[in-house]
Amino acid sequence: MTTATGTTRATGAVGTARTRIEGLDKVTGAARYAGEVPFAGLAHGWVVVSTVARGRVRSIDDAPVREMPGVLAVLHHGNAPRLQEGFVGTLGPDPVAEIFQRDRVPHVGWPVALVVAETSEQAREAAETLVVEYDTEPHDVAFDPRHPDRYTPEATVQGPAVTEKGDLEAELAASTVVVDELYTTPEQHHNAMEPHAAMARWDGGRLEVVDTSQGTMMTATDLAALFQLDPESVHVRSEHIGGGFGSKGWLRAHNVLAVMAATVVGRPVRVVLTRRQVFSLTGYRSPTAQRVRLGADAEGRLRALDHDGVSLTSTLTEFVEATGGYGRAMYEAEALRTANHVVRLDVPTPTFMRAPGEAPGSFALESALDELAEKCGLDPIELRARNEPAVGPVTGLPFADRELLTCFREGARRFNWEGRDPRPGVRRDGRWLLGTGTAAATFPAGVAPSTAAVTAEADGTFTVRINAADVGTGARTALAQVAADALGADLDRIRVRIGDSDLGQAWLSGGSMGTRSWSWAVMAAAAELRERLALSAELPPEGITVRSDTTEAVGALAERERHSYGAQFAEVAVDVNTGEVRVRRMLGIFAAGRIVNPLTARSQFVGGMTWGLSMALHEEAIRDRVSGGLANGDLAGYHFAANADVPVIEADWVHDPDPDDPVGIKGIGEIGIVGAAAAIANAVRHATGVRHRALPIRPDRVLAAAGAVPEGTTRA
Amino acid sequence: MVPPTSSATETSSGITLNVNGEKHTLPVDHRTTLLDALRERLDLTGTKKGCDQGQCGACTVLVDGRRTLSCLKFAVTAEGREITTIEGVADGGQLHPVQQAFLDLDGYQCGYCTPGQICSAIAVIEEHAAGWPSAATADVRPDAEPAPLDADEIRERMSGNLCRCGAYVAIVEAVARAADEVRDGRAQTEEAVA
Numbered sequence: 001m002t003t004a005t006g007t008t009r010a011t012g013a014v015g016t017a018r019t020r021i022e023g024l025d026k027v028t029g030a031a032r033y034a035g036e037v038p039f040a041g042l043a044h045g046w047v048v049v050s051t052v053a054r055g056r057v058r059s060i061d062d063a064p065v066r067e068m069p070g071v072l073a074v075l076h077h078g079n080a081p082r083l084q085e086g087f088v089g090t091l092g093p094d095p096v097a098e099i100f101q102r103d104r105v106p107h108v109g110w111p112v113a114l115v116v117a118e119t120s121e122q123a124r125e126a127a128e129t130l131v132v133e134y135d136t137e138p139h140d141v142a143f144d145p146r147h148p149d150r151y152t153p154e155a156t157v158q159g160p161a162v163t164e165k166g167d168l169e170a171e172l173a174a175s176t177v178v179v180d181e182l183y184t185t186p187e188q189h190h191n192a193m194e195p196h197a198a199m200a201r202w203d204g205g206r207l208e209v210v211d212t213s214q215g216t217m218m219t220a221t222d223l224a225a226l227f228q229l230d231p232e233s234v235h236v237r238s239e240h241i242g243g244g245f246g247s248k249g250w251l252r253a254h255n256v257l258a259v260m261a262a263t264v265v266g267r268p269v270r271v272v273l274t275r276r277q278v279f280s281l282t283g284y285r286s287p288t289a290q291r292v293r294l295g296a297d298a299e300g301r302l303r304a305l306d307h308d309g310v311s312l313t314s315t316l317t318e319f320v321e322a323t324g325g326y327g328r329a330m331y332e333a334e335a336l337r338t339a340n341h342v343v344r345l346d347v348p349t350p351t352f353m354r355a356p357g358e359a360p361g362s363f364a365l366e367s368a369l370d371e372l373a374e375k376c377g378l379d380p381i382e383l384r385a386r387n388e389p390a391v392g393p394v395t396g397l398p399f400a401d402r403e404l405l406t407c408f409r410e411g412a413r414r415f416n417w418e419g420r421d422p423r424p425g426v427r428r429d430g431r432w433l434l435g436t437g438t439a440a441a442t443f444p445a446g447v448a449p450s451t452a453a454v455t456a457e458a459d460g461t462f463t464v465r466i467n468a469a470d471v472g473t474g475a476r477t478a479l480a481q482v483a484a485d486a487l488g489a490d491l492d493r494i495r496v497r498i499g500d501s502d503l504g505q506a507w508l509s510g511g512s513m514g515t516r517s518w519s520w521a522v523m524a525a526a527a528e529l530r531e532r533l534a535l536s537a538e539l540p541p542e543g544i545t546v547r548s549d550t551t552e553a554v555g556a557l558a559e560r561e562r563h564s565y566g567a568q569f570a571e572v573a574v575d576v577n578t579g580e581v582r583v584r585r586m587l588g589i590f591a592a593g594r595i596v597n598p599l600t601a602r603s604q605f606v607g608g609m610t611w612g613l614s615m616a617l618h619e620e621a622i623r624d625r626v627s628g629g630l631a632n633g634d635l636a637g638y639h640f641a642a643n644a645d646v647p648v649i650e651a652d653w654v655h656d657p658d659p660d661d662p663v664g665i666k667g668i669g670e671i672g673i674v675g676a677a678a679a680i681a682n683a684v685r686h687a688t689g690v691r692h693r694a695l696p697i698r699p700d701r702v703l704a705a706a707g708a709v710p711e712g713t714t715r716a
Numbered sequence: 717m718v719p720p721t722s723s724a725t726e727t728s729s730g731i732t733l734n735v736n737g738e739k740h741t742l743p744v745d746h747r748t749t750l751l752d753a754l755r756e757r758l759d760l761t762g763t764k765k766g767c768d769q770g771q772c773g774a775c776t777v778l779v780d781g782r783r784t785l786s787c788l789k790f791a792v793t794a795e796g797r798e799i800t801t802i803e804g805v806a807d808g809g810q811l812h813p814v815q816q817a818f819l820d821l822d823g824y825q826c827g828y829c830t831p832g833q834i835c836s837a838i839a840v841i842e843e844h845a846a847g848w849p850s851a852a853t854a855d856v857r858p859d860a861e862p863a864p865l866d867a868d869e870i871r872e873r874m875s876g877n878l879c880r881c882g883a884y885v886a887i888v889e890a891v892a893r894a895a896d897e898v899r900d901g902r903a904q905t906e907e908a909v910a
Contacts, residue, residue, distance in 0.1 A: 019822065024819065026824060027802075027811065028811070028815065029761070029763070029802035036761035038759060119756075120756065190880075191880050192828075193829045193878065193879070194764070194826070195766070240826075242827070243828060243880050243881055275772075471826060472825030472881050603822045606883075606885050607881045607882030609882070614882075634771060635771035635772050640878070641882070643872075644871040646882070646885065649885050
């Protein structure tokens, strides 16, 4: 069939606030997540992880443990089934999935054994009893941007490692005003509330896996490749997912070991990671160090922009936190260079985490622009307005649309930015110094091929089948809204089936591309079904089904700079005597495509901004150089924003339908975090006169910096 | 292997748990937490395991009306207590005002912390009505006027329940609305009785 690439403007369900289809199940406890689906004869697996950062497993004394009550098996590199060597998954080679294939220990918290037992209590005690001995080697876990082994990768998942335009050094030398600073962000962890869990069983010659997966098709395809199975024989389901944020796409210990164990013991096996294991086995955001050099003329027009980022990866595989990509399509400059470097250390493998690259990258560049604005004596919004590019600064491609300044105008109006006194450290409320800050945000607006099927049932209802995933975005509801409008049907007549690899190929929930990619496929199938229904007198008992595949239509999109934009505003209060920073209010105005469901979309934007607040003030995983493990790898030690940390956060949007998407969607999952930490850091500067270039802005850092505050503003 | 109910052994006991008004007699391993007993033995999986070490609040249930972290409580210590889980807070087909407010105001995203948030919120409303102060209460003298359950009070009292999706703003709105409804409902009941 052909797919619509027009800009059909349905009216009705899309754009109206709807509560979640699965909402009742979620507020009554009826919604079952991966570790909660009962199976007869279920056995429980408990992962044993390494306690050393580098070396080899010398011995695993499993004999006594096998005799413990309830123990069914102890799996490790000495007895595990062989997996595909040099496994290549959907996203590329992934040695992290090759568990129990060799004795090499690449980091603290690497899986070295799995105990399978009748109950989880038995499995846990046996796992804790198991004695594993290691031959250790000296390790290096210390992230240092000047590390002698740092290198420039060939490319990153998000594009080239390096882009260069113009003569950077010459433009810097010719600049009237220069900013040259280093910005750092720490190791950060996703910490979805649902720990990674999977159940696997063999049923009638098929492998069935109930997983917590952002994309069951990718999980199924990759499991088939890793275990060398016929892809048709692998079935992965994931109905409800307790958050993912990038950590639930890859094959990791929970699903690989559930499949391995179910194969060995011939029973259904469930593997649930402990919270501490989630910290070492499911990925995280690398710490970053970013040098930003900006050169401008006296009017604040950029002559030079250099964004040079360093991140770390593991010895197993290369993952680059591509901070240098943030500045590639944001601002015009005569000379523009962006670069990403990486260093391999004896640490767990980092991965995509909400706005990979953009979240830390925007902190650095949007802070640097604030510094430049101050040096130029310009309002930070005006500075950005003066550096709006006409075309993509690196690619030369036209922008599909670009409403950044519309966001700033609307945000400035609502935040009362007009008339702001730019002087730092002069506003006071009791013991608090007050300040406001702003920053821009951007995120790529992408789309990926997907398939869908829409059935007109004989009873007058419709069934939408698409292998989407709902990690908390409200995908079911949004897709029902899209289908309702495309079919001209009431929302309550639409049934949506998602989260099942048997539904076929569809993009995963990631890259802020889920709802857009799925909606396009649903729209295409529904539109054709509507035409067919108009021609048929009556429905056969099995109904009429139309399938769509957007591969061709998505591939036909013209090359453009395609992005979402936002303007972030924050007001903070800083007590320089205690070092406490409180965010008093935040406002985010976004241009992020057509908003399908304002109720759930607002939750996503505000959730992203809450992440930004958390990143600015709280989150920091601390790696102990001696042991190589985390000093704070749990939810008490790794603090992310709790309720009392979060003030009123407002998010809203401007009219910005994507000109080339059939529904007008762009994607909203990640842009909320982008720029938010910079807006807060800029506000702290405005409040105190101190620029914080290292996140998080901890009380001790505020106190240490207090001595540098202009006289008369440090103490009440 | 799970031992028979009839006799206690060194590592297990037969106990009776009163959950959502129903009595369940079952043998439990002494190492079994109340959380695992609910989830794995009684198939009440609405109560969630987020950290299993008392740090996130996802496992919050009501024990004799008070919020309790079920991951930090052994099942054998819950005998004789009245346990209410998310599956038991609605009044038949009528959602509890807190549940309805979370649903209407989108006080959640992935839903995994939601049962714990709702159980906590139900207890918060009761704790506040009973005059219990919080760290956000300005005047904690015994004869002080009860502080209103404003946004700061709700934020403070709900801070034992982490939400990684970042739904706090809507959670505070939902708890505030539900608290009003509970109070109004009580006032109407009292009027009717009077």
